[in-house]
Each structure stands twice: as C-alpha cells, then as structure tokens.
Amino acid sequence: MQTILTVEGLGKTFKHNRIIQDISFEVRKGEIMAILGPNGAGKSTTIRNIMGIMYPDEGFVKFHHHPLGEIPRHTIGYLPEERGLYKNVKVMEMILYLAELKDYPLRKARRRALEYLEKFKLEGKEKASIEELSKGMGQKVQFIGAVIHEPDLLILDEPFSGLDPVSQEVFKQEITELADQGTAILLSSHQMNMVEEVCDRLFMIHQGTKVIDGTLEEVKNKYANFKCTVKGRNDAALLEQVPSVQRVETNGDTSILYLAQDVHIPSWLKRLPDEMNVSELTIDRISLHEIFIDVATGRHAGNGTFEGGRERG
Structure with missing residues (x-):
C-alpha cells in the first residue's frame, strides 16, 4: 500500500518543556489512522508540525512524491479542532473560496459542493451566511471545505465534536467512503467508539511519546x-x-x-x-475506550508498545 505521509523522529520543545519526542509513523493510501492521546499528550503539536504551522526541532515530515520539507497544501485537506469560517460569508462563497485556495477548478467545486450540501441535508443553504447556521451545520460546511478539492491526505482533528448522533453517523460514513476511494486519512478524536468503528490503525501518544502503534486487531490482541x-x-x-x-x-x-x-x-x-x-x-x-483509560492511567505501562506488529519492551 502506497505511503502518502511519513513522520520520522519528530521532536518539539517549548521553553525547555519537551512536548513530543521521537514520534514516527506512516499514513498510507486508503487507510484511516487514528492519532490518540489524553489532553496535552502532543497530538495537536504533531498535527501542526505536519501542516507546517510550526516546525520540529528534530525529525522530519515527508509527503509522497514531494521533496523533503515541502508541504503540498493543495493535496492536503485539514479540518482543525478550532473551527474558523468567516461568519458573514455565504455558504457557497465560503466553500468556493476554500477550493480556490487549493487551485481547484471552481466549476467542478460548485458541482461537488451542491452534492455535499444535499448529502449533509443542507439543501437550500447555499446563500445563507455562516452565522445563520447552527454549530453542527457550520461544522458540516467546514468539512465540505476540507474535502472539496479531493485531497490525497485528509487530516481531521475532532471531526465528531459537537455533532448529534445522526450527523456523527453521516460523517462516519463519508470518512469511510473517502478512504475506500483512496484518500489517506489521519484522524484525531476522543470519541473512542467512533475511532473503533472507522479506523484501521491506531497511534497513541502519552506525555509526548508513543505508547501504542498498530492495527486495531493488533491493539485489541495486545491490550483488550x-x-x-x-x-x-x-x-x-x-x-x-x-x-x-x-x-x-x-x-x-x-x-x-x-x-x-x-x-x-x-x-x-x-x-x-x-x-x-x-x-x-x-x-x-474490553473496549477501545477502556484501553485508552488503562494506558493513560499507566495500568499497561509495563506491556511494551507496538511497532509494525512487533512488541517492543
């Protein structure tokens, strides 16, 4: 399976405080990989280093078919945890603006936007301003903006937060369909039930370092x-x-x-x-939620970690 993203030996320090250390993983074409961890574990720092919002002190991020250090933003979709749409802009204008930033053909973007608005039950909202939408509707629009340009790599930071159960199910189905179509997906979420349902592999960080890395089946066999x-x-x-x-x-x-x-x-x-x-x-x-709690609280501290399906002490 083709590797789309390689993260190797990533390290970052702020004011003598080590935030992440030796973070390494790959995300492959058509794969949904979860990056997990309690608050303050280093997930957001890792994602920001991948996106070029900040730069690592050690290690590197490599995108397939691109020189080391180059971030091909036109082939990346990003849904940040902190949503950030312009409130006084109309829905369709917002989506097309985001597509234009990625150099995506606007006629094709408009057609895809209408398809997504229908899929997400937002028909007729094209001319509504963002501030007129509910929080959940706004999140759907931002999701559309993240995928409108058909990215090779999609990074989703807490995509299910603030959504009702029906909308969560719609997002889950769409994420799975995108992966089936070949999109590489890196997903961060605290909702372990959703992670367990959609993700192929798990990478968990605790106190800035890796504690779990393996397929869902490997993690279940090891910890569950x-x-x-x-x-x-x-x-x-x-x-x-x-x-x-x-x-x-x-x-x-x-x-x-x-x-x-x-x-x-x-x-x-x-x-x-x-x-x-x-x-x-x-x-x-035991569920993935229980595994998360056990690892975060140190109950499995002595069990080693995964790397490519092999246990390490």
Missing part, C-alpha cells in the same frame, strides 16, 4: 483482555478469589471481572465457584 459481566448479587471478595481475575468492579447486582491476558475462557468458566449467584453472564473484550 477479556472481561466477564455477571448479573446477580455477589460478594466482591468471592469474585476476587476467582483464578485469573485481576480486578473486580461492582455496581449493585452487576459485577465486572477483568481477566488476565491469555486466559483460556472455556477452562476459566469451569473454575467459577458453585456459590456464585448468576442470573446472566456475558464475556467480551
């Missing part, structure tokens, strides 16, 4: 241990004595047993105590 949810009134002390249980969370009549890695579920089920009160029992893997 099984959990057992039991409905029935049970003493936590009893559940904590069950073999391979690392911790227990109890809420009323529901208990969640977090299991050790590589536990063999059929064998484990046979070792449950007879005195357990069970009206319902389910077993599944």
Whole structure:
C-alpha cells in the first residue's frame, strides 16, 4: 500500500518543556489512522508540525512524491479542532473560496459542493451566511471545505465534536467512503467508539511519546483482555478469589471481572465457584475506550508498545 505521509523522529520543545519526542509513523493510501492521546499528550503539536504551522526541532515530515520539507497544501485537506469560517460569508462563497485556495477548478467545486450540501441535508443553504447556521451545520460546511478539492491526505482533528448522533453517523460514513476511494486519512478524536468503528490503525501518544502503534486487531490482541459481566448479587471478595481475575468492579447486582491476558475462557468458566449467584453472564473484550483509560492511567505501562506488529519492551 502506497505511503502518502511519513513522520520520522519528530521532536518539539517549548521553553525547555519537551512536548513530543521521537514520534514516527506512516499514513498510507486508503487507510484511516487514528492519532490518540489524553489532553496535552502532543497530538495537536504533531498535527501542526505536519501542516507546517510550526516546525520540529528534530525529525522530519515527508509527503509522497514531494521533496523533503515541502508541504503540498493543495493535496492536503485539514479540518482543525478550532473551527474558523468567516461568519458573514455565504455558504457557497465560503466553500468556493476554500477550493480556490487549493487551485481547484471552481466549476467542478460548485458541482461537488451542491452534492455535499444535499448529502449533509443542507439543501437550500447555499446563500445563507455562516452565522445563520447552527454549530453542527457550520461544522458540516467546514468539512465540505476540507474535502472539496479531493485531497490525497485528509487530516481531521475532532471531526465528531459537537455533532448529534445522526450527523456523527453521516460523517462516519463519508470518512469511510473517502478512504475506500483512496484518500489517506489521519484522524484525531476522543470519541473512542467512533475511532473503533472507522479506523484501521491506531497511534497513541502519552506525555509526548508513543505508547501504542498498530492495527486495531493488533491493539485489541495486545491490550483488550477479556472481561466477564455477571448479573446477580455477589460478594466482591468471592469474585476476587476467582483464578485469573485481576480486578473486580461492582455496581449493585452487576459485577465486572477483568481477566488476565491469555486466559483460556472455556477452562476459566469451569473454575467459577458453585456459590456464585448468576442470573446472566456475558464475556467480551474490553473496549477501545477502556484501553485508552488503562494506558493513560499507566495500568499497561509495563506491556511494551507496538511497532509494525512487533512488541517492543
């Protein structure tokens, strides 16, 4: 798969404060890659270095078919976390202005804009000013502006923020379709459920350094241990004595047993105590949201990180 973006050894320091260190990853054609991390982890700094808004102290950013250091802005789409449309400009004028900045044919841009406005349920809003739109509508317009010129690389910073569930679903479908058409997508979001549904690979930063890098399947296999949810009134002390249980969370009549890695579920089920009160029992893997919390809080600090599917200590 063709590599569209290469980030190698990126480092940035502000006033003796190391913001990011040795950040390296690739984004490939037709791939959706998530860059994740808690607030202050270094995600925005990494994106700003990619976009040339600031420049790294170490390392480099390389775009496919372009000289080192050159940022082909006409082939990049960018939806920033802080939205920034001119409020007194009409919707169609705003979109065409953004297309013109990318040297994209205006006749083609107008046709694509009308198609997107219809897709996003904004028909008839071409002549409305941005300030007349709701926050969600404005975000849809800015998304259209980010993709109107058919970019090779699309960078989305918190694209789902402020959207209602229906609009989130529309965005998710559009992002997936763009990837299917060959667009390389780098996506940053705190909404782990959406990330889990659309992304192929994950790159997580914590305190400025990489802690996870791998496909969704690799990350799940590495970090997503099984959990057992039991409905029935049970003493936590009893559940904590069950073999391979690392911790227990109890809420009323529901208990969640977090299991050790590589536990063999059929064998484990046979070792449950007879005195357990069970009206319902389910077993599944922990979610990406739970993995995010575990890594951010240091629960998996000793498990190593991924690089190309290989574990590193």
